[in-house]
Amino acid sequence: MPRLDFEHHLQNLQEELLILGSMVEKAITRSTDALKNRDLALARQVIAEDLNINRKRYDIEEMCIQLIATQQPLARDLRIIIAVLNMIVDLERIGDHAEGDAKIAIMIGDEPPLKPYIDIPRMAEKTNEMLRAALDAFIKRDAEAARRVIAQDDEVDNLYDQVFRELLTYMADDPKTISRATRLIWVAHNLERSADRVTNVCERTIFVITGKVEEQGVSKY
Amino acid sequence: MDTMTQTMKAIANTTEHKHILITENLRAYYGSFLAVKDVSMAIEPRSITAIIGPSGCGKSTLIRCFNRMHEVVHGARAIGKVLLDGSDIYAPGVDPVNIRTRIGMVFQKPNPFPTMSVMENVVAGRRLSSVWSKRSEMDEIAEKSLRQAALWDEVKDKLKQSGASLSGGQQQRLCIARALAVQPEVILMDEPCSALDPVATLKIEDLMRTLAKDYTIVIVTHNMQQAGRVSDMTAFMMMGADRAGSLVEYGRTQQIFTNPKNKRTEDYISGRFG
Numbered sequence: 001m002p003r004l005d006f007e008h009h010l011q012n013l014q015e016e017l018l019i020l021g022s023m024v025e026k027a028i029t030r031s032t033d034a035l036k037n038r039d040l041a042l043a044r045q046v047i048a049e050d051l052n053i054n055r056k057r058y059d060i061e062e063m064c065i066q067l068i069a070t071q072q073p074l075a076r077d078l079r080i081i082i083a084v085l086n087m088i089v090d091l092e093r094i095g096d097h098a099e100g101d102a103k104i105a106i107m108i109g110d111e112p113p114l115k116p117y118i119d120i121p122r123m124a125e126k127t128n129e130m131l132r133a134a135l136d137a138f139i140k141r142d143a144e145a146a147r148r149v150i151a152q153d154d155e156v157d158n159l160y161d162q163v164f165r166e167l168l169t170y171m172a173d174d175p176k177t178i179s180r181a182t183r184l185i186w187v188a189h190n191l192e193r194s195a196d197r198v199t200n201v202c203e204r205t206i207f208v209i210t211g212k213v214e215e216q217g218v219s220k221y
Numbered sequence: 222m223d224t225m226t227q228t229m230k231a232i233a234n235t236t237e238h239k240h241i242l243i244t245e246n247l248r249a250y251y252g253s254f255l256a257v258k259d260v261s262m263a264i265e266p267r268s269i270t271a272i273i274g275p276s277g278c279g280k281s282t283l284i285r286c287f288n289r290m291h292e293v294v295h296g297a298r299a300i301g302k303v304l305l306d307g308s309d310i311y312a313p314g315v316d317p318v319n320i321r322t323r324i325g326m327v328f329q330k331p332n333p334f335p336t337m338s339v340m341e342n343v344v345a346g347r348r349l350s351s352v353w354s355k356r357s358e359m360d361e362i363a364e365k366s367l368r369q370a371a372l373w374d375e376v377k378d379k380l381k382q383s384g385a386s387l388s389g390g391q392q393q394r395l396c397i398a399r400a401l402a403v404q405p406e407v408i409l410m411d412e413p414c415s416a417l418d419p420v421a422t423l424k425i426e427d428l429m430r431t432l433a434k435d436y437t438i439v440i441v442t443h444n445m446q447q448a449g450r451v452s453d454m455t456a457f458m459m460m461g462a463d464r465a466g467s468l469v470e471y472g473r474t475q476q477i478f479t480n481p482k483n484k485r486t487e488d489y490i491s492g493r494f495g
Contacts, residue, residue, distance in 0.1 A: 211479060
């Protein structure tokens, strides 16, 4: 006997989570584009839209509270709601990282780029790819897919290493680049942290499926 | 080894306590009708075990087998073993009345003796079970039992009034006091709160948690939130195609309510059938 009304709410909750995920993905893409193209208007838009991400997170939290208070969810239903409650925190924080990158894009402003941006956009693409796959694994309740996403975090870590080393050589060669290079390291660091938070989302998916909260491997950073 | 036996072994391995009540392949019949089939479970002392399941799955029948109340119904009988502190209560020569003093029972509807005073109600069980005590000792036991049942402060000035004059919640606590007065080891509660309002229910639940420090409690409840709130262990029963109730899953309440192993348990507690 299905619980039609409850199932509907639970479905709706997960759809809202996907919407939050797509808002965050867009923020990552746009903040990186703003940096790459020195598009300050776009950067300002990312900053402004972060409010929507925050609002969406609290709306979803409210939905979870309502469901817990009125439907007394148990077992897997309860785990799904608890997982969503945790995932929205990570997603919102990724949004904050993207907002941080947009602010850095504004700080760098019109200054000429140190070099063509290659690895930072690559980090952003990889993070977004992980984010999409993580949410897909959650919706499909696929623990193996979630574990595969976690394994991809190493690629982002390696890109971060590369960016860091490269910028360090710029700074060593020419102290005038220190300010710009440091800011770019912050951007790379934000992306690295975002990918870490995607792995948290995956851990919650594994929790929904297995009922166990287990750390799946510690990130290098 | 079937899943149930594995679960039992796992439970036995994770606890240092000796089990106070153990059933082995317990079957309960009403005439030729098999109502409860092959229940094997071990109950920890000084804990609360909740038995949940859809209506008609044999929960009440099962706990009535725990103190030989089942056989009071004409044509009803139980087969299998029920070990209380290691001794089979169904062994030949065992006096069921003696068993019922060691394993008390509280029923769904508060049932104080209407013609007796509050005081007489508390010690009635003790009198009926032929335990002779001096008047002063009786008073002492009555007060102690009423205090244990968290009722003393509310009734100390009306001990001579009829038990029926109390509120529903107070009457149920009076019945708990009556069960406690015979100093049982185990208290069985069959839907003890189903006739009570939420405030009286929460009082009984608080009382159960306090009593579980000294007594073993087994409660049958339809209210899953209640099982979640009060119990340490939860047993889920269900009726099979043959209409006989059996134990589907038995484990720590936290595990049953957050991560049940059996699909049927999951479906039941998440409200998808039953």
